[in-house]
Amino acid sequence: MTREKLYLYDTTLRDGQQTQGVQFSTPEKIQIAKALDVLGLDYIEGGWPGANPTDSAFFDEMPKTRARLTAFGMTKRAGRSAANDDVLAAVMNAGTQSVCLVGKAHDYHVTTALGITLDENLENIRASIAHIVAQGREALYDAEHFFDGYKDNPDYALAACRAALEAGARWVVLCDTNGGVLPSEVGRIVGEVIGAGLPGDHLGIHTHNDTENAVACSMAAVDAGVRQLQGTLNGLGERCGNANLTTLIPTLLLKQPYASLFEIGVGRDALSGLTQVSRMLDDILNRVPMRQAPYVGASAFAHKAGLHASAILKDPSTYEHIAPELVGNARIIPMSNQAGQSNLRRRLTEAGLSVEKGDPALARILERIKVREDEGYSYDTAQGSFELLARDELGQLPEFFEVKRYKVTIERRKNKYNKMVSLSEAVVVVKVDGEKRLSVSESMDETGTDRGPVNALAKALTKDLGRYSQVLADMHLVDFKVRITQGGTEAVTRVIIDSEDATGRRWSTVGVSPNIIDASFEALLDAIRWKLIHHGEAR
């Protein structure tokens, strides 16, 4: 049986950016777009060119993708031609292969929000879509408030869609803009729309999660015949978010009848990177990943109930709807039992440390991790610090050098041009091979910009470590994450540092302290010690 193509359209960079508190920079947008492209999305909506400098810069700087990069905008305004509408012109100027325009499909909004006649609105849709097509681009029409509009005035909602299709739109996207429609209504209305002659393979669905049904509404629309599905990574989006592609993709790929009926751009290989893509987005947003997220959450395959955990050991399918590896996730069984120790041994093996089953060090390592996590540490991502902790318990951690003391000074004052400037300076005192060494560095980079106290500290620490300095020369910081968390009863700062060296490998280390500089210093120290242990190894 030939499977039908189901198109996936991502709007993380546009509707996802409507999430309260989310503001992507241009480099972040590019990073996300590349990840979406690797994942296998068919369309990537990049933003609204002309609406703000970040979106415009993104389209200027975005490299070629396999996915169709799409610019978003709105249908031309009444009283001018499509060619003379400056807002539309800015959208066209982004030069994308596909252009998606939102326009009203609900009569009430045409007369109330826009204050124009119903016919003028249809003409705006028609002329705008025709303008895109005339320029050789692919046109999409987002039928705003389609479902509410259809319930009030089905003829007008359909007329808006037909105006776009007749003008050459490749897709008409049925939008539940307010997010209030329920799955059963979506199924019924899409059925009627297709019954009225609109072709399902030219229809898309765009839903919001205001009743926690965005995923279900999307699936109901696919069941009823639409062939393009819009959503966002991690369900970002205006108000309660958009349909969550991180959930929909594995469901479409792994569950019946979808797996047999449809061909989607995401393959099994890409699917196994889904958890990582989801975490990457949280990292960019500096959000704590949602533990309970379907498929990709840290708790999605955690088996807390005692009855469940013991059955899982016999056969994972007893309490798992899919195998966690398929989406790049992992099973969690409480550390306290036997399964906890085998999990730990697997992780140690990954770090190149082989420990016999039943070795008492395993229980000691588990206990120490538990105590540290209680203090605010987190070893989920900080694999480097995890390895050092384990090595310490196993007696396999050399003491390369000893830090005697350090001191960081941050000053802000007027410079000789009467401008406020800041400068940090760090002094580090270490003992290497029995010899005491003092180093000092400042935070100014080549351009004269203050890069801050952690930068100064990192430079001073690696500057003079005797025979080790050479080894550390190719190492640099690639990311620095700070989170305020709870350690015991007091708020503490958790710093996670990602480092990289010339072999291209990356490692993460963690530090915790009420003092952010001290937490950073601890993570830096771990990063250096990890590098010294592994410096001879190829990637």
Place this chain on the structure above:
Amino acid sequence: MTREKLYLYDTTLRDGQQTQGVQFSTPEKIQIAKALDVLGLDYIEGGWPGANPTDSAFFDEMPKTRARLTAFGMTKRAGRSAANDDVLAAVMNAGTQSVCLVGKAHDYHVTTALGITLDENLENIRASIAHIVAQGREALYDAEHFFDGYKDNPDYALAACRAALEAGARWVVLCDTNGGVLPSEVGRIVGEVIGAGLPGDHLGIHTHNDTENAVACSMAAVDAGVRQLQGTLNGLGERCGNANLTTLIPTLLLKQPYASLFEIGVGRDALSGLTQVSRMLDDILNRVPMRQAPYVGASAFAHKAGLHASAILKDPSTYEHIAPELVGNARIIPMSNQAGQSNLRRRLTEAGLSVEKGDPALARILERIKVREDEGYSYDTAQGSFELLARDELGQLPEFFEVKRYKVTIERRKNKYNKMVSLSEAVVVVKVDGEKRLSVSESMDETGTDRGPVNALAKALTKDLGRYSQVLADMHLVDFKVRITQGGTEAVTRVIIDSEDATGRRWSTVGVSPNIIDASFEALLDAIRWKLIHHGEAR
């Protein structure tokens, strides 16, 4: 038309406690149960008496409720009578009016996980339910893995349900234990079950959110005829959680066809306390409430898109599916680079700044926000800094004092007991009323713990501001958020500080710099300036 009764069954205290990281104390369980009772739930499942001390204590101490308090357990084991099963006896001893027992409905689990015959399992269900009924209690049977079981062996799954009904069970609850079933399957299977003669008004539905469809599956089951719905507050529960009652309740009460078809225990009055109940649970769990949560999330009625915000001002129903007041929530129009002038004016009004439509200052403020957001600032949540920026453009920002310079020193060294300790010290120089003032503070708190450089800086800054120090005495930091973001092409640090004063009001301010101490200082300064402007006002 008479509305049919739809029963609501809460399992926050039992299945909700299976959430990773959740462990309620007995007083917390009592507090939650009381809130559920006020809300109008029909059943409150309190836990598994005998399984742990907290659950047993809860049933001992729980006061009378209007809702039926229900004890949870499992069907008796094979090879002994119901009366002689000690696990079942502990459940009965809790003395509740209703008792719910989970038992297998999937043939594979009977033979694999339990290792008994299919007939033995049916007998265990029958005898256990009959035992409950014989003691004058109401009996419920949770048909574990019902949907997976029905797909594999429908006759056996139905036989398990019939065994419970024939033995006198008031309810048979169809459970999707692994959470993998989709809404369309639930609809079809429940239809077949009722078609096979099982009465819908004796059937319940219990779903999990592993495909983000727990709410949709519950509604599909109600559509198909079940009349009891199980779930948890805020969707707590094993793995990805249970069906979210915080979402289902307003949907059933406010949306068609449910509002016309069904009578539920929750009334309009109780509904208006829903947001508060949801936040109370997060408070108990010390969780940050999920902003994007449907109905009750802080972002559920936040309108970030400029086009949306201006229409909302004309008529809220243009972009809201229900009025936020109905669930005790509130509308938010945040600031962002996508916001229009009407959005801005509304937000200025909220800050007590009235600006005429068309005032050129509006365009200047928007422009400055855009530039600042490009640098890494974010004004969505930092309402305090937004107001200061606007006041500055409007010429309504007094210069209370001038910061001439500051210096922070962070030192880590061995103390006299040869233990590594850290200490921070901050010196701030300000000019107030023409007079220069130097202040110094250190980061040690009363317990001798180093609270870090930002703490020292905050103390030094407020220590001696002349006539202003008195005003600032009741102000303190309540939260401190740090994220590394992109400002232009370089990584910068964004710090958001939440402050509070004796009136109980809170305000948020933001600072951005490559230097984390400097970013913190900027946010601190804004926090102080905001307080000085508003110090005379009541909350």
